Amino acid sequence: MAKKKIVLAYSGGLDTSVILAWLKEKYDAEIIAFTADIGQKEELEGLEEKALATGASKVYIDDLREEFARDFIFPMFQAGALYEGQYLLGTSIARPLITKRMVEIARQEGADAIAHGATGKGNDQVRFELAAAALAPELEVIAPWRMDEFRERFPGRAEMIAYAEEHGIPVVATAEKPYSMDRNLLHISYESGVLEDPWFDASSEEMKDMYLLSVSPEDAPDEPEYVELEFEQGNCIAINGERLSPLGVMEKLNELGGKHGIGRVDMVENRFVGMKSRGVYETPGGTILFVAHRKMESLTMDREVMHLRDSLIPRYSELVYNGFWFAPERYALQALVTESQKNVTGTVRLKLYKGNVISAGVKSPVSLYNPDIATMEADPAQAYNQNDATGFIRLHALRLKIASGVEQQKK
Structure with a gap:
C-alpha cells in the first residue's frame, strides 16, 4: 500500500514546523512542504x-507575486472591493491563490491530502477549504488545529517549543511578539496579543516599530509628492510615465505610499465564523491604487453602470472575505465588473501628503465629462435646455404629492 502523501502550506514558523513533524508522525506520511512567495x-x-x-x-x-497582482489583486480592485468600508482584503485575497497552487502540487505529486495551519477560530480555515472544495473536491483537507488530539498535545506555545526541541526541529525559540502578523504584496496585517484590546492605541509611540511598510504620518515628508497613474480598462499600467507589470505597479506604489505614511487602518471587523476581531493593517500601495481607480471611474464610467456596480461592492467584498473566490457567484460578478471597466482608461494625478491621498487631476480620451454641458456659464453647445427640468421634476414629484395628500387626509 502506497504511503500517504500530504501537501502542507508551510511558513517555517513554530506552528507549521511542529505541524509538519506531527503530521508525518501521526499518518506515517510523506510531507511535501509548499510556500507561496507572495511578497513576504x-x-x-x-x-x-x-x-x-x-x-x-x-x-x-x-x-507567485506576478500572478497574485495580475489575477487576484487587480480584478478585485476593479470591483472596488472594500470590506466593511475599511479593509482592502489583503489577507483574504491571498488565500485562494495559495490553495490553487497547493492543489496543483498535490495533483502533480499524487498526494492524498492537503493541510494547513489555520486555527479553528479564524477566517483562513474557511478560505483554504472552500477554495479546495471548488478546485479539488477529491482531496482530503487536514486541519490539525481543529483536531482534539492535536490541541490536547499542544495546549500552548511552551508545549510546541518542547516538542520542537525533542524532535530536533530547527525553530529558533525567541520571545513571542506581542502580536501576530501576516505579510504579502498587498499588505501586512497585525492582530492578537496586545491588539486584542480595542482601546489599546496601536498608533502610540511604543508600537512604532511594529509597522514595516510605512512611516507614521507624523514622520512623513513635509513636502507633498505628486504621482500619475495611467489606466487601461480599469487596470493601472504605468506610473509617472513608466510602463510596469502588475507586480511592478504594486511594488512602486508600496514604496511611494510607505514613504508618505499612507494606508494604515485600525478596525474591529466581523469574522465569517461569527466573532468580532480587531485588526491593524498597512496597505500603502493598495490605498493609492484604490483612490486612483475610483477617480478614473468618476470620469469615464456611466452613471447607472457605476451605481449598479457600487450596489454589489458589499456582496463582492463579502465573497472575497468569506472565501468564495472560486464560487460561481463571484465569477458572475466579475464578468459584470469586467464589462464595467472597458472605458476606465486615462490618467489620474494624485498628491501624497502625510497619510493622505489627494486628487490633483484626472483626464481621459474617453471622458464622459463635457465641460460645455456641465458649465454654469452660457451653454455654447445648447445641448441642455434648462426648461426641460421643469417636467422632469414634476414627474418625480407626483408620487410625493400623492403620498402627502394621503397623510393629510389621515389627520
Whole structure:
C-alpha cells in the first residue's frame, strides 16, 4: 500500500514546523512542504533547508507575486472591493491563490491530502477549504488545529517549543511578539496579543516599530509628492510615465505610499465564523491604487453602470472575505465588473501628503465629462435646455404629492 502523501502550506514558523513533524508522525506520511512567495520578503530566507531538516520529503517555494497582482489583486480592485468600508482584503485575497497552487502540487505529486495551519477560530480555515472544495473536491483537507488530539498535545506555545526541541526541529525559540502578523504584496496585517484590546492605541509611540511598510504620518515628508497613474480598462499600467507589470505597479506604489505614511487602518471587523476581531493593517500601495481607480471611474464610467456596480461592492467584498473566490457567484460578478471597466482608461494625478491621498487631476480620451454641458456659464453647445427640468421634476414629484395628500387626509 502506497504511503500517504500530504501537501502542507508551510511558513517555517513554530506552528507549521511542529505541524509538519506531527503530521508525518501521526499518518506515517510523506510531507511535501509548499510556500507561496507572495511578497513576504525576508520571511522566505532559509525555508527550504528548515523544511527538509524538519522532515519534509520535498519543498516547493514558488514565486507567485506576478500572478497574485495580475489575477487576484487587480480584478478585485476593479470591483472596488472594500470590506466593511475599511479593509482592502489583503489577507483574504491571498488565500485562494495559495490553495490553487497547493492543489496543483498535490495533483502533480499524487498526494492524498492537503493541510494547513489555520486555527479553528479564524477566517483562513474557511478560505483554504472552500477554495479546495471548488478546485479539488477529491482531496482530503487536514486541519490539525481543529483536531482534539492535536490541541490536547499542544495546549500552548511552551508545549510546541518542547516538542520542537525533542524532535530536533530547527525553530529558533525567541520571545513571542506581542502580536501576530501576516505579510504579502498587498499588505501586512497585525492582530492578537496586545491588539486584542480595542482601546489599546496601536498608533502610540511604543508600537512604532511594529509597522514595516510605512512611516507614521507624523514622520512623513513635509513636502507633498505628486504621482500619475495611467489606466487601461480599469487596470493601472504605468506610473509617472513608466510602463510596469502588475507586480511592478504594486511594488512602486508600496514604496511611494510607505514613504508618505499612507494606508494604515485600525478596525474591529466581523469574522465569517461569527466573532468580532480587531485588526491593524498597512496597505500603502493598495490605498493609492484604490483612490486612483475610483477617480478614473468618476470620469469615464456611466452613471447607472457605476451605481449598479457600487450596489454589489458589499456582496463582492463579502465573497472575497468569506472565501468564495472560486464560487460561481463571484465569477458572475466579475464578468459584470469586467464589462464595467472597458472605458476606465486615462490618467489620474494624485498628491501624497502625510497619510493622505489627494486628487490633483484626472483626464481621459474617453471622458464622459463635457465641460460645455456641465458649465454654469452660457451653454455654447445648447445641448441642455434648462426648461426641460421643469417636467422632469414634476414627474418625480407626483408620487410625493400623492403620498402627502394621503397623510393629510389621515389627520
